[in-house]
Amino acid sequence: MVDNALSPHGGELIERVLTGEAARQRIQSLPSIPVREPLARECMNIALGFFSPLQGFLNQADLHSVVENMRLASGYIWSVPVVFDISPQQVAELGLRVGDSALLTFQGNPLAVLEVEDIYSYDKEAMARHVYGTTDDAHPGVARTYAYQERFIGGPVTLVNYPTLHQPFADFWYTPTTMRQAVAERGWKRVVAHQTRNVPHAGHEWSMKGAWFASDSDGVLVNAVVGEKKLGDYIDEAILMGQDTVRQAGYFRQNVHMTSMLLWDMRYAGPKEAVFHALVRKNLGCTHHMFGRDHAGVGRYYDTYAAHHIFSELPPLGIEPVLSLEWWYCPVCKGSAYEGLCGHADQKEELSGTLMRRILEGGEEPDPAKFRPEVLTVVRQCASDYGFGSPFVTEQYLANRNPVMSLDPL
Numbered sequence: 001m002v003d004n005a006l007s008p009h010g011g012e013l014i015e016r017v018l019t020g021e022a023a024r025q026r027i028q029s030l031p032s033i034p035v036r037e038p039l040a041r042e043c044m045n046i047a048l049g050f051f052s053p054l055q056g057f058l059n060q061a062d063l064h065s066v067v068e069n070m071r072l073a074s075g076y077i078w079s080v081p082v083v084f085d086i087s088p089q090q091v092a093e094l095g096l097r098v099g100d101s102a103l104l105t106f107q108g109n110p111l112a113v114l115e116v117e118d119i120y121s122y123d124k125e126a127m128a129r130h131v132y133g134t135t136d137d138a139h140p141g142v143a144r145t146y147a148y149q150e151r152f153i154g155g156p157v158t159l160v161n162y163p164t165l166h167q168p169f170a171d172f173w174y175t176p177t178t179m180r181q182a183v184a185e186r187g188w189k190r191v192v193a194h195q196t197r198n199v200p201h202a203g204h205e206w207s208m209k210g211a212w213f214a215s216d217s218d219g220v221l222v223n224a225v226v227g228e229k230k231l232g233d234y235i236d237e238a239i240l241m242g243q244d245t246v247r248q249a250g251y252f253r254q255n256v257h258m259t260s261m262l263l264w265d266m267r268y269a270g271p272k273e274a275v276f277h278a279l280v281r282k283n284l285g286c287t288h289h290m291f292g293r294d295h296a297g298v299g300r301y302y303d304t305y306a307a308h309h310i311f312s313e314l315p316p317l318g319i320e321p322v323l324s325l326e327w328w329y330c331p332v333c334k335g336s337a338y339e340g341l342c343g344h345a346d347q348k349e350e351l352s353g354t355l356m357r358r359i360l361e362g363g364e365e366p367d368p369a370k371f372r373p374e375v376l377t378v379v380r381q382c383a384s385d386y387g388f389g390s391p392f393v394t395e396q397y398l399a400n401r402n403p404v405m406s407l408d409p410l
């Protein structure tokens with residue numbers, strides 16, 4: 001069950017894609033099911049290999065094994081359920097039975113074919129308790145679980161219509177196959193992944209630099225999560241373009257840093273999501289993965305360093321966790337400082353979201369040792385180009401933002 005670094009999880013990169021006439025043939029006379037955007041994203045992740053070795057949405061045996069043992073039925077580690085939910089009424093109306101196939105549509109156009117291997121129900125409370133460690137529906141992952149409809153369909157997914165990614169997203173879009181090519185072109189043998197949903201401040205920049213040293217890596221791969229947004233989050237465009245500016249402005253050499261994206265809706269599953277992030281980045285060709293404070297956590301459901309501890313309980317995953325403590329701004333050291341090194345913890349200044357907000361909303365000119373001026377310029381430009389004047393998600397952005405992707409008729 002232990003495979004080598006750079007080999008995908010499960011040993012084989014999954015690619016389930018049909019194009020052209022083969023795709024048109026495959027969807028002939030299939031019943032169609034419109035899917036919401038999160039499911040569309042998951043179909044792409046499955047079919048393009050981000051979720052290797054998953055070939056489709058989990059069947060009952062796999063889901064049960066993931067929930068109870070953090071493993072697929074095959075034995076491979078898998079920590080976050082990837083399920084296709086549907087109402088019993090819809091199953092009945094479509095007359096869906098095991099062995100059938102259905103066409104999944106998005107934005108009114110064909111997206112993927114789902115082969116019905118299994119139609120089942122599952123105890124959502126047990127799922128929440130095991131995956132999230134709580135049944136409190138104030139936890140966003142638990143709320144998402146409770147909101148699932150009452151049946152799950154398990155079975156393989158094949159993409160039949162490849163979405164068009166729009167700018168600026170297209171510049172940062174790599175599948176496991178194209179990312180592995182990009183990694184090879186750069187001559188990177190060791191690649192450390194950085195999971196983010198942030199515009200980078202100097203603390204983020206230094207955490208990446210620290211991980212590059214700690215892992216003796218050739219490259220840092222920023223993999224920003226692009227998915228459902230809440231009010232007050234940074235807008236996706238500012239995250240991606242802000243991250244890439246750190247390289248463009250020379251804070252990293254041009255060939256040691258790269259920004260990319262992952263279509264994923266955060267589950268905030270803390271340590272379990274940390275494992276999931278590691279597996280996806282392994283599939284993208286990374287050998288190492290950064291985990292700092294409170295990785296993928298929310299509220300007070302998980303210990304600050306729960307994501308550090310979980311890896312010691314697992315067999316080697318073929319991607320090494322690079323664990324770090326806090327980076328802060330130290331007025332004595334006069335720059336970003338690391339909790340494990342700086343002797344002025346009593347004078348630390350947290351590089352907090354609140355500080356960033358004051359800077360971005362214009363009330364405070366940034367100290368370049370806290371926030372790079374080039375990043376600020378790009379983020380302000382993104383606010384104007386994409387955010388209706390704000391670098392943060394507003395109602396207006398949610399209602400009118402440029403779509404990340406769209407589908408043409410097949």
Ligand SMILES: [Zn+2]
Nearest residue numbers: 330333342344
């Ligand atoms: Zn210091």
